[in-house]
Amino acid sequence: MLDILSEKFQSIFSKIREKGKISESDIKQSLREIKLALLEADVHYKVVKDFIVKLEEKVNQEVLSKTLTPGQQIIKITHGILTEILGEKQIKININEKIPTTILLIGLQGSGKTTTAVKLALTLKNNGHIPLLVAADRIRPAAIEQLSILGGEAGIDVFTGNINKSAIDTILEAEQWAKKYKYNVTIIDSAGRLHIDQELIQELKKIKNSIQVHETLLVLDALMGQDALRVANDFNNEVGVDGFILTKLDGDARGGVALSLRSRTNLPIKFAGVGEKITDLEPFYPDRISSRILGMGDTLTLIEKIEASYARNELQNMGGKVFREQFNLNDFYEQLKKIKKMGSLENIFNLMPFQFSSSLKNIKQDFGDEEKGLKRVEAIICSMTKQERLDPDIINGSRRRRIARGSGTTVNEVNRLLNQFFKMKKFLKQRTGLDSLVPFMRK
Amino acid sequence: MLASLKTGLKKTRDSLIDKYDMLFTDAVKDKNLFLEKIEELLILSDIGPRTTEEILTRFQAINIHQYKMNDFNYFKKYLKQILIELIPATDDAFIINPEILNIVMVVGVNGTGKTSFAGKLAYYFKDGALDTLLVPADTFRAGAIEQLTYLAKQIDVEVMRTSAGSEPASVVFDSIHSAKAKKKKLLIIDTAGRLHTYSNLMKELEKVKRVIKKNAPEAALNIILVIDATTGQNGLAQAISFKESLNISSITLTKLDGTSKGGIVFTIQKDLLIPVSFLTYGEKITDLCRYDTEKFIEILLN
Ligand SMILES: Nc1nc2c(ncn2[C@@H]2O[C@H](COP(=O)(O)OP(=O)(O)O)[C@@H](O)[C@H]2O)c(=O)[nH]1
Ligand SMILES: [Mg+2]
Numbered sequence: 001m002l003d004i005l006s007e008k009f010q011s012i013f014s015k016i017r018e019k020g021k022i023s024e025s026d027i028k029q030s031l032r033e034i035k036l037a038l039l040e041a042d043v044h045y046k047v048v049k050d051f052i053v054k055l056e057e058k059v060n061q062e063v064l065s066k067t068l069t070p071g072q073q074i075i076k077i078t079h080g081i082l083t084e085i086l087g088e089k090q091i092k093i094n095i096n097e098k099i100p101t102t103i104l105l106i107g108l109q110g111s112g113k114t115t116t117a118v119k120l121a122l123t124l125k126n127n128g129h130i131p132l133l134v135a136a137d138r139i140r141p142a143a144i145e146q147l148s149i150l151g152g153e154a155g156i157d158v159f160t161g162n163i164n165k166s167a168i169d170t171i172l173e174a175e176q177w178a179k180k181y182k183y184n185v186t187i188i189d190s191a192g193r194l195h196i197d198q199e200l201i202q203e204l205k206k207i208k209n210s211i212q213v214h215e216t217l218l219v220l221d222a223l224m225g226q227d228a229l230r231v232a233n234d235f236n237n238e239v240g241v242d243g244f245i246l247t248k249l250d251g252d253a254r255g256g257v258a259l260s261l262r263s264r265t266n267l268p269i270k271f272a273g274v275g276e277k278i279t280d281l282e283p284f285y286p287d288r289i290s291s292r293i294l295g296m297g298d299t300l301t302l303i304e305k306i307e308a309s310y311a312r313n314e315l316q317n318m319g320g321k322v323f324r325e326q327f328n329l330n331d332f333y334e335q336l337k338k339i340k341k342m343g344s345l346e347n348i349f350n351l352m353p354f355q356f357s358s359s360l361k362n363i364k365q366d367f368g369d370e371e372k373g374l375k376r377v378e379a380i381i382c383s384m385t386k387q388e389r390l391d392p393d394i395i396n397g398s399r400r401r402r403i404a405r406g407s408g409t410t411v412n413e414v415n416r417l418l419n420q421f422f423k424m425k426k427f428l429k430q431r432t433g434l435d436s437l438v439p440f441m442r443k
Numbered sequence: 444m445l446a447s448l449k450t451g452l453k454k455t456r457d458s459l460i461d462k463y464d465m466l467f468t469d470a471v472k473d474k475n476l477f478l479e480k481i482e483e484l485l486i487l488s489d490i491g492p493r494t495t496e497e498i499l500t501r502f503q504a505i506n507i508h509q510y511k512m513n514d515f516n517y518f519k520k521y522l523k524q525i526l527i528e529l530i531p532a533t534d535d536a537f538i539i540n541p542e543i544l545n546i547v548m549v550v551g552v553n554g555t556g557k558t559s560f561a562g563k564l565a566y567y568f569k570d571g572a573l574d575t576l577l578v579p580a581d582t583f584r585a586g587a588i589e590q591l592t593y594l595a596k597q598i599d600v601e602v603m604r605t606s607a608g609s610e611p612a613s614v615v616f617d618s619i620h621s622a623k624a625k626k627k628k629l630l631i632i633d634t635a636g637r638l639h640t641y642s643n644l645m646k647e648l649e650k651v652k653r654v655i656k657k658n659a660p661e662a663a664l665n666i667i668l669v670i671d672a673t674t675g676q677n678g679l680a681q682a683i684s685f686k687e688s689l690n691i692s693s694i695t696l697t698k699l700d701g702t703s704k705g706g707i708v709f710t711i712q713k714d715l716l717i718p719v720s721f722l723t724y725g726e727k728i729t730d731l732c733r734y735d736t737e738k739f740i741e742i743l744l745n
Contacts, residue, residue: 035492039492039676040492040493040676042675045483045486045487108673109698109726110553110554110555110556112554140590141589141593141594142586142587142593144586145585145589146585146586147586149586150585153585194701194702195702221554221673223674223677223678224674224675225673225674225675225676226488226703227701227702227704250638250640251638251639252639252640252680253677256675276583276584
């Protein structure tokens with residue numbers, strides 16, 4: 001059920017547990033697994049190498065504590081280093097209250113600049129500023145329309161100027177306009193460009209030479225791989241960058257890019273884009289991303305919660321083949337209830353590794369409010385016959401209609417529940433379950 | 444076409460010789476160092492750590508001390524060979540039949556280049572005199588309809604009139620009937636970008652596909668997932684989800700004119716058996732070519 005750690009990682013730790021002592025080769029193996037986890041999160045190759053060297057040093061230095069298992073210990077040290085690199089506090093944008101501020105958004109094609117410009121403007125507006133958006137993407141067809149429509153939605157003025165004018169002329173006019181009409185923040189949406197496109201890089205330099213830009217923010221996509229660091233460095237070296245905005249963090253990308261940026265540039269990540277709506281912009285919280293990068297959620301907290309709600313042998317049973325093969329709707333419901341017992345679903349999501357939490361999120365998405373959602377799930381399952389609960393494959397169309405009627409829900413809801421169930425079942429067959437946490441639990 | 448792909452990639456190509464040269468110089472001294480260099484090369488291409496391990500294992504087998512300094516060409520060939528062998532044979536990546544109605548549905552996460560690709564594809568088939576209708580079924584993102592409409596005008600291809608906010612499935616329904624009435628041969632449907640983790644948005648696409656299947660069961664349908672070369676390991680998750688929801692027919696890899704290699708698409712081909720149909724390498728309407736394994740591997744290893 002949980003893709004906490006890969007099977008190998010898990011088996012290393014269970015070995016360690018059995019022996020109660022960590023050997024040199026155990027450490028080597030777990031370092032290797034952490035290296036893989038980081039690379040799978042798209043952390044840059046060189047950053048990973050440095051990280052592992054540092055981790056190895058620390059692991060060798062630290063005396064093993066008695067309260068934690070060695071597995072927990074290594075994870076704790078790993079988290080510690082991650083947090084150290086990512087920085088703990090979040091950094092705000094610099095807005096001078098006295099003089100008008102100009103913010104320039106730059107980035108590759110398709111990274112999310114236009115949407116981010118509007119989100120940022122809305123955030124600033126909600127903080128009492130008077131923002132003006134400037135449509136300086138003169139390259140992509142309909143980019144100006146996009147900004148105008150979104151600006152309109154957000155109730156923010158957009159300076160488009162004459163569409164035949166160049167980006168630079170538009171920006172110069174917009175600056176005059178902003179001064180005249182007393183906007184105190186100007187946000188420039190520039191055209192997407194490659195970091196190696198000399199002509200367009202020159203254009204950015206020219207913009208920065210002709211007006212005073214207070215903040216140049218590079219918008220990067222959290223789905224990016226190894227090249228992200230190079231892109232960031234190139235833009236920074238060529239044009240000068242004051243900080244980053246990471247977009248598309250609402251998906252299941254592990255966001256290793258954040259670690260690369262923080263360890264190889266001295267620049268802060270200021271905001272995170274978390275959805276397609278104009279309100280979906282958040283300050284960047286370094287501590288949240290660190291669990292995510294390792295792909296294991298906030299394992300230590302999760303372990304504590306699980307220890308409180310599950311008995312050890314219960315978890316071990318769940319790892320058994322029998323459980324996985326014969327997983328039925330009764331088990332499904334039991335799992336949902338248990339997880340619910342550990343706290344609000346929302347909180348649990350934040351602790352969990354991504355793959356699993358997104359499947360829970362779907363349940364929430366499909367059934368709405370979690371309390372009611374769980375009740376509806378319960379009603380649906382209770383309206384099934386014993387046979388149906390044990391062997392959900394037999395639930396055909398007419399049975400679904402009967403169940404919907406019996407539970408006061410709709411066939412659609414029954415379908416969705418069954419879909420979730422089959423998904424989870426498939427997942428269980430492939431992956432380690434909650435039982436993968438057993439090696440980390442205290443006896 | 445190949446020529447322009449080459450100029451697009453020239454910037455990175457220059458360093459190729461150096462890289463292999465260095466690999467080899469090191470190799471003579473130390474095999475571990477040599478393997479590490481190859482690891483770096485592969486990881487940096489976004490091929491992913493698991494695939495990289497697989498490739499390195501094959502490399503373990505050879506005795507590098509046997510070769511001389513100027514043999515770096517041999518290593519390049521060897522590496523290339525390993526990579527080619529790892530790509531499984533699949534069905535045809537892209538099927539087009541000028542006798543009947545062909546439907547291409549373009550899907551993917553946000554900002555990968557779907558709309559541009561739809562335009563490029565329409566232009567690509569213009570020579571073949573396939574009467575085409577472009578369908579802006581991205582009714583969600585502000586300005587997306589205008590963007591495709593503008594591209595269509597530029598290349599003089601008919602575009603379906605659509606209004607923002609309308610339901611994608613009904614836009615597609617209308618356009619199928621319009622295409623049939625006008626005896627169109629190619630229908631290219633641009634859809635809104637979406638992250639694969641939103642089940643409701645994936646269901647919206649499933650519905651579009653059902654509408655196509657129901658209203659044009661006789662048509663040849665290609666569902667193409669657009670992945671952008673900058674994409675890292677998340678590309679695999681994208682491909683898994685889109686495959687599960689839509690049983691996509693192929694992948695188009697975009698933005699190869701940058702410095703990213705799109706290595707995750709290699710791993711997707713290998714692990715999920717999804718073929719690649721097209722590559723794009725720039726913002727011009729002509730910056731599109733058919734996929735070719737040799738070419739792709741050449742890009743990866745540059
Ligand atoms: N450099 C480069 N840019 C591209 C390529 N394909 C698309 N783009 C750009 O990427 C951005 C997003 O493209 P678009 O087609 O709107 O993406 P969509 O959101 O997936 O429809 C636009 O600025 C395009 O011009 C390509 O092959 N190379
Ligand atoms: Mg689009």
